[in-house]
Amino acid sequence: MIIVCPKCKSRLRAKKEALGRILCCPKCSQRIDTTKLGPKSKPPVATVSMWYYKKEGWFKDEEIGPVSEDTFLNLVRRRQIKNMTLVRSPEFTSNQWQNFRNISILKLEAAQRIRREVEKQAEIDRLNRENIKQENLQRLRVIIQDAIADGQITQSEKKLIDQFTKTAGLSRNDVQHILAIEGKRLIDEIVAEALSDGVLTPDEEARIQAFSTGLGIPLKHDALTLDLIELSRLCWLFDSC
Numbered sequence: 001m002i003i004v005c006p007k008c009k010s011r012l013r014a015k016k017e018a019l020g021r022i023l024c025c026p027k028c029s030q031r032i033d034t035t036k037l038g039p040k041s042k043p044p045v046a047t048v049s050m051w052y053y054k055k056e057g058w059f060k061d062e063e064i065g066p067v068s069e070d071t072f073l074n075l076v077r078r079r080q081i082k083n084m085t086l087v088r089s090p091e092f093t094s095n096q097w098q099n100f101r102n103i104s105i106l107k108l109e110a111a112q113r114i115r116r117e118v119e120k121q122a123e124i125d126r127l128n129r130e131n132i133k134q135e136n137l138q139r140l141r142v143i144i145q146d147a148i149a150d151g152q153i154t155q156s157e158k159k160l161i162d163q164f165t166k167t168a169g170l171s172r173n174d175v176q177h178i179l180a181i182e183g184k185r186l187i188d189e190i191v192a193e194a195l196s197d198g199v200l201t202p203d204e205e206a207r208i209q210a211f212s213t214g215l216g217i218p219l220k221h222d223a224l225t226l227d228l229i230e231l232s233r234l235c236w237l238f239d240s241c
Contacts, residue, residue: 005030021132022139022167033167049091049111053081053100061086069112076105136168141178148183151207152214183217191225199239200232 005012007030014023023032051072052065067075075081083101087093092103143164147157165175190211194204212219221229 005032021135022164031164031167047091048115049089049108051087051089051092053088054086054097069108069115073108073112076100133168133170136170137174137178140164140168140170140174141182144175144178144182148179148186148215151211179215180217183215184220187211187215187217187219191221191229195225195228195232198232199235200229201236 004010005025005028008025008028010025010027012023012025012032024030025032049069049072050066051069052063052067053072053075054061055064072081072087081087081100083099085100086097087100087103088095088097092108140161143161147153147161153161161175164170165172187208190208194200194208208219211217
């Protein structure tokens, strides 16, 4: 598969598996969106034929259905539906009652095989899309980790995050979710570092508060951490006095 870089116009060779990913041009480092490349065709739809049949009774036949083609074929194989059993299907008999002997069992089994193949391919496609999404989420996580490392997100960093989110087909909720997790993790690391020597100085508290404010992450500590913070403050007061 040939991909043309939109910036330097270089022709790049890529595998088909690269479709749906964000690539980087090796010549000019331009980010290339491949999510919109390739033929746009609708995936085949796995249609399930529905069946009705009449079960013989003492006074009149009982109509049963709808049942799926899988259930219907199982009934046929168990000989619960016989040659003279009246059956109908919107897909196979135009909803008209017919004796089962007039139905091609080979055609019915072929339709079942095709449907299962379509369903199998649809599941493979779904898993591929999910894998691509997880890869893009991990890339977004790395971008956010780099952006918040200094305790704030600049306009250029916000623009980069927004561009990647749009190109990768992710949502704003994905950004907020990762930002909340990574921001909380970073602040927890800073708090743990400040408390590691048993003394919490005003400068360390100011740094923690600055990260919380800059990232929009509220300070929430568990009871043990709150106790350690209070003890570390007291230790600083004793040392300073």
